[in-house]
Amino acid sequence: MSTNVVSESLISTLPGSTYVDEAVFRAEQERIFEQMWFCAVRAGDLDKPGAYRTVQIGRESIIITRNRKHGIRAFYNICRHRGVKLCMEETGEANRSFQCPYHAWTYDFDGKLIAAPNLTKMPDIDRQEYGLVTIPVRE
Template identity: 65%
Template sequence: MTSTNLPASLIPTLAGEYYTDPGIFAREQERVFEAMWFCVARACELDKPGAFRTYQVGRESVLVSRARDNSVRAFLNICRHRGAKLCTEESGEVKRAFQCPYHAWTYGLDGKLVAAPNLTSMPDIDRTAYGLINVHVREWLGYVWVCLAENPPSFEEDVLGAVVERLGDVASIERYDVD
């Protein structure tokens, strides 16, 4: 039976290649997971400054941590020196900074480059410019959301808008006491 003469109650499906083709999967990662707000964590999992978790979002490893000012920060989980994975563990806690296991470049909880071997002999290195690459992050209802897009879509329109569309208003979900 071909898709043209399927019974009306059956919805035709995509060809098998759409489920298995690596190129299609890569485009989905880029256009869906790397372009929209993505819920990655419960904020309570980052209970104190230095607590961190890593997540795979699309094709990127993302480092989410609690900063000294108690805000949640998110960065690409790569060292700016040679691109090594900064945090190799899924979760953990650092005292003051993240240190790359490859060449020991060290970043504060705010993502700023704070130390590196021979850094004093490299006066042209701007510690802010060579800090970790920020990822857009938002806390809402006890959850942490990230967006890899350079110019993320509006959280209010996309996420809160979806809540309003489904529940009628944002207050409805806030009354669920999700925490």
């Protein structure tokens, strides 16, 4: 024999639909996961300039790398030209730069745009303005 009596000492939980609701998920991503600090990678895993890891934080793919001065840098993992993902692998080592596989826009390890086809013919393009979008990071 079963009863549906709920003890007053139990803490009530959210309705089950909350755990599968897309709107709730999007709100949690935006308001919680994309607003907080996270331990994303171990600094020791980025042992030299160009070593990188990609991580998913909230809805965003992030590149975390070590620059030539051995500092840690983080950027959105998208090219500023057409929004293509720059690094497809979870971990790797870039020799000299990050290069977009679509139109070959190239960024140094500090996120600065250093090359693009016909860039010299586009004097209105500010290399700093079109660099990778940085994300706060600390070691």
